[in-house]
Amino acid sequence: MQSVMSLAWRGLARAPARTALVFVGLSVTGALLLDMTMLAGGLEASLGAVLSRLGFAVRVVPRGTMPFSGDAEITDGDRLAAAIAARPDVTAAVPVVGANLYVRRDGRRVPSFALGVPTGAQGVYTLLRGQDLAASPSAGADGSEGNEVVPIVVNENMARLDGVGLGDVLVLAGTPGPLLQAFAGVQRVRVVGIADFYFDLPSQRSLAISTAALRRLQGRPAGGASLILVRMSDPSRADALARWITAREPRVDAFSLQEFLARTGAKLTYFNQFSLILGTISAAVAFLLIATIVTLSVGERLGEIAMLRALGFSRARIVELILAEGMLLAVGAFPGALLLGMVMAHNLDRILLAAPGVPQNLHFFSLTPRAVLRTAGILLATGALGGLVPAAATARLEIAATLHRETVS
């Protein structure tokens, strides 16, 4: 086999300029194929990577919703979280409340998304600078004293776009204007930390505050939660825990990470269809390119092929040789396809991420080992199929007639 590959490679090297051009052409089509493979599962893979970083194995949401997709609440979320946390395979169950608020500072009111988290909860966001809620002096703000300055953690957008820094005192309001403010609460807060909230939109302001303070500000009854995040000692048993939760509380949906990604993936089928169509076209162009070049090359060497057959090379060996040429073209083009595909994906990703409503930590094109292997496999199969067409013709070659024709021509 090594000799066949060597012979095939040297056959291609006979026409270096032509072979180089084919490599370039295949690199371009291979790059598009890679990009489509990256796009097919890219958003799902990117979401999976971010969710895995958070470290929660199960997510519990009000039935029929996705996290923070509406105003629905798990009415007795605290109690359900406590029941989940009591299980031996659970290390933490964190009830999270989500709400839209306004941050008032220097006469401006900026809409922001607030996460109400129990003090001491870890992993809902990642602290970048300063202190966490649990470590701050008035962190235990689970009481009802509304005049106290409550600690908050804000995201980078708020720090960068609004000039908010550690120690700044802000006012949170439930409504945009001063008139309605009489009917809704306000809360003075101090910025104690700056954090990455993972799913922020490019200019979205987010903050974390204690659940009790947020409920008080919103005038919500105690005990409700928008989402419960569950951390387990053995995440491989997440599906079993999710089944246990939904059996115990039918008004919620509980998803393991895989199930959550599958549900999300099902909502992204248009990306898959788009990538399937363009990916198929790329593979077809690669096939035609390889089939054409190998057919031309074989046509120029019929005399040599007939000679090899006359010398005793088997039909199968000649077919192997031609197939190897097709596959080598695909293999040779792969590094270029990978490089070009990554550059193209980076730029396409930037364009798509500029669309409204896309969290800044997510990516449409994810370079995963699976995407690379799948592209390599498709390119290799395309090379073999491209070589198969001329190989099939060569297998039917009449040795004597070809030798005669090549000698008298």
Add this chain to the structure above:
Amino acid sequence: MSGHPYQAQGPVVHAQVATRVYPMPGEPVHALRGVTLVVERGTFLSIAGPSGCGKSTLLHLLGGVDRPTDGTIVLLGRATRGLSDGALARIRLLHVGFVFQRFFLLPMLTAAENVALPMIEAGVAAAERRRRTGALLERVGLGGRASHRPGQLSGGEMQRVAIARALANHPALLLADEPTGELDETTGREIGGVLRELSQEGLAVVMVTHNADLAAMADRQVRMRDGLLV
């Protein structure tokens, strides 16, 4: 390596009333009309005749690259008509050598690599291949040209490389189709000399040629006309 059980006794190849008809759209072409010929070990046989008389067709039948329409070709004791394509290829690989008018050397390989090709296909070990290749190139007077590519060799040198390649697997039969057709007279005579020497060493050599002088170098000459030996 399992080769064909070559029968050292008896003729190397035997054509018995062999015919070859090529089906054509208008009328079939009768390239051979019943040729009987026996080639023994150590024979240097030349086949001469005008163009289109069936010389190359007979050579192809003798070497097993084609099968007769009727009659029999017994190559190394086995009738070629009954053999599978794979079995026939194996016999050609191990027991038949071919030399062509146009040499058909692979231009991207060196002289040594061209000579080694049939040995690679036959599964000869690398060390033995190197030893045999060196000896064969020395044998045809090209010991110093092993690393040269065909484009760096003269016509006569290329044909010598082709002869060395034909001898790579120690064949019993060497078939040469117009081996001097693209060479000058002097070089042609040299090639004829090499073929005669090989036959004197016990190899059966069958050569098709237009060249009367070259044909005269053979120890047995036959002529063909209209698909028949005359």
